[in-house]
Amino acid sequence: VLLAYFSDKGSTFPELLQHLQDEEVQVLNFQLSTEDFAYKIKALLNNAALGMVPASVWDGTLRAHGGVIVVREDGEIVCYHLYNAEAFRNYLFNNTRMESPSATRHGYGTIYEENGENFIKLNLQIRFTK
Template sequence: MPELLSLLFLCSYFVKGKKISDVVAYLCKHYDKYANQELVEYKVKDLLVAIALGMVPKTKWTGMDEANGGYVIVKKDGDIVCYHIYDRNRLKNYLYDNTKFDSPSSSRTGAGVIAVTGGRGVMKLTIQIRFS
């Protein structure tokens, strides 16, 4: 998953709008290793649900959901969408179709700065996934 996520983030720079579903399509078209788009979509949808239901940065993920029962989304127009835990596939599809990659300010996070470590140039990147 780390390689897949890093390639998706890289590909997001070549896709206008950085919408997750568009980035997955781009990745599958340009990388033979990830030509099976259904499998990539499955993995990405599972990641999005894990993030929505409790996965947080800097904490080892145990696979346990923090949200018990459901997930509530307030849309830009004020409409409320509720997904019960039994509607997991609908939640997966909603997140997949309505999220995008984003890059926070590099000055605030220190991301994007090249540093030399062990004789090699390295760069920290910060990935954000947010509603589109």
């Protein structure tokens, strides 16, 4: 998914998974179906929305108890209760995209060496599409 995003194959998760589906060889290398990828992406988005933060190791504890309130672009307020978890995961999957800030301004996308190995510093954000 990251390779597809950084290769300009799309930025929304449905676009990126469509690319994976079109490129069956990539999916077969991981021995996962596109449905498996969709499930894992939805779980990541759900966890990020409900408590996972980059500053600490994720222990699986959700920080939202009961539900999440979302204000849609048209101003409508929607509440996703935890018993509607699949609807919430689908909402996140269909309404978020990957985004990376300016590589030159923030120093991302450069190759650096650490302990004799080369790495690329990437920065990625998940944002709502609207």
